Amino acid sequence: MATRSSIMDTNSYRGDEDSLIDKKTLELIKRREKFMSGSYRLFYRKPINLVRGEGEYLYDDAGVKYLDMYNNVASIGHCHPAVVEAVTKQMQLLNTHTRYLHETIVDYSEKILAKMPSEVDKVMFMCTGSEANDLALRVAQEYTGGKGIIVSQEAYHGTSALTSGCSPALGTEQPILPYVRLLKTPDFYRVGGTDEKFIAWYCGELQKNIDDLKEKGYGFACFLADSIFSSDGVHPNPKGFVKAAVDVVHKNGGVFIADEVQPGFVRTGDAFWGFARHGIVPDLVTMGKPMGNGIPVSGLAARHEVLEAFSDKLPYFNTFGGNPVAMAAAQAVLKVIEEEKLQEHTKAVGANLLAALKEVQKKHSDVVGDVRGAGLFIGFELVSDIEKKTPDQKKALDLIELLRDNQVLTSVCGPHGNVLKIRPTLAFADKDIDWVCSALDKCLTILG
């Protein structure tokens, strides 16, 4: 089983570069620290005060324009007018809850289920990915009668008591629940070998975890995974490898929860959902971040026979979940994805970006160990020894700071915090590729 080596929050303000921060920003930081909990983290040694967003760009209070290579919430582009309009219109009309009938939630339910395999035929709505995963885990436990949960080594699945207990990415101070097992990161770059051997290795590791849960008397409820393995460092390949793991899950009587908070809503280009890219039919699907382009909305889709283990017994009411305004936002996002052909766009521009980043890698082949991705979700891995593939967290952190100074926003991920998480809004276009690649080239050259 995997050991923990969490790096969450290494990209954060620590107060050691205050002399480089202007007075107004520093005052805002101090006021923030005075009133807001110490649990909050700010990105960057020199935090940014953003005031405006448009498409793939963000602007700070001094008018500096940044290329946003990180944010997947404003997925269809910052301040997309279609979402602003839909939300405004609905807010002017009505905003109640699911105890009353409302057409929009029914229409949206039908539309989002039409994007799923036919077996996944029921849906529910919440406000956050945490809430969706929290509920999915309870459903999986009710259905299987088992308690045991398997997540990836560096997974992040939420902030609730249950989901944070399944989120090693929160750091070593975060206790992992006794009935949760951590499955090794599917790091094809390091594990290597043929696709077949890699898949056999991964499935073997999964089986070991399942066996351990059963031996310890917890039983096996589910494997909960984001199929792009976002916080594990972005691991999309070989395409289809997660399917083999899901077969192991089913063979052992468990259910697979596809956490689509990261790879969903055409992010990976190959399909609407990350799981579909791997050819999987999941039992439960959780969705969140990009769903409402920033308006809080999340969902849980399910095979009815799995969900009924819960829904036949228990009511579920989420006050804001699925309210008319949230549904209007979600509906607008779906419409834009279709009308602007964002899946095709993401696939095409994602491939071009990947190719361009590989050119950067060639130029800096002594420090860039691997570049991999699907659609507009790319991992760009820094190493200190190219042969040994030694993770270079320091260089990655220095690089994102320098990129910030060069008006490109991104952050790091992976168990060693050495992988740039390149995940722009889907408004990112071919014309932006030069900006990000030139900045990367320049910054890598400076860092040496």
Added chain:
Amino acid sequence: MATRSSIMDTNSYRGDEDSLIDKKTLELIKRREKFMSGSYRLFYRKPINLVRGEGEYLYDDAGVKYLDMYNNVASIGHCHPAVVEAVTKQMQLLNTHTRYLHETIVDYSEKILAKMPSEVDKVMFMCTGSEANDLALRVAQEYTGGKGIIVSQEAYHGTSALTSGCSPALGTEQPILPYVRLLKTPDFYRVGGTDEKFIAWYCGELQKNIDDLKEKGYGFACFLADSIFSSDGVHPNPKGFVKAAVDVVHKNGGVFIADEVQPGFVRTGDAFWGFARHGIVPDLVTMGKPMGNGIPVSGLAARHEVLEAFSDKLPYFNTFGGNPVAMAAAQAVLKVIEEEKLQEHTKAVGANLLAALKEVQKKHSDVVGDVRGAGLFIGFELVSDIEKKTPDQKKALDLIELLRDNQVLTSVCGPHGNVLKIRPTLAFADKDIDWVCSALDKCLTILG
């Protein structure tokens, strides 16, 4: 310790009056059932398809106008233009998250903490009351080192694994966590006696629960309560009784979590917060429903020394929590409460409504056992035997159906489901009192 006799969801569609429902509505119900989880419930035997809201009124798809005597989310009035404007404006500008600096969240943090006792000096933001309570419970456990939680007999505190395990109101199928104890409902109407005796009884019951948690080895973390005891049937009196309970909590090394999702934001008229009405200084305060007038936003305020037990160890990031749009909504709500003097309004109109409802009680003194409330949160209790105070759930359920037909929307609460929860938007005005009281009088007369 209290036994469980939950009634949640007794106000719901069951399909037995379909012949009375028009074809279009029935089709929408069927489509909803096809796509949405069986965990969803609809209010009323004849569900309502609402399409528009304004101030204290709601309108269905046939244009029928209802007086909303139930909804506290659109607290400052349905579709309040100040919130629509603030949200629209911010959506056009920017909607990111708390990893970047943003002035609105800092400004709002300062303003909301200014409403608290000076000891409560830190704040965090989430999206739902469930998330706020889930986190508050974890903070309480970290701070005290104890695991034991006490909630009220019919409490509802959320939908997450942890909070639903503290929510007996979800029904007898909902397992209560082994380290949770249920404290008897503070039902002054039935317990009776002098204020002093009532308080002594309540504190004694609380102490018994604390002792039991300690004896069983769980230790004592907290008492989590909504000081209006909303799902317990609305129990505001005697004013100050919760203060005595909180003293017991502190004497036993626990913390008090004031769940202000119901009584907060001037609902009770006497104070901005429900806990303030009782003269309490809480350790943790959770807020939700009315905070953004329907835009999902919630918060946790805390004494810094309590919160630090958590925040010194663990980061907390809630993707949508405290985002600029949510904060703009929350800021607008606060501004409206102040500018429209809603606390004074709530106190005055609440007193007038209570007096008018007591007149209805006089006229129907054989079936209305008790009417009690604070501000615009009133419980109206139906009994079958006025001497024995026997709860009459059937009459209460028939009454809310009949009220629905007479264009007044409300629902029931309490361990026996016999208490009308009268909780209109704060836009409710003196001119509306006759509407609700006439309807009540008429419907009670019909029911006999």
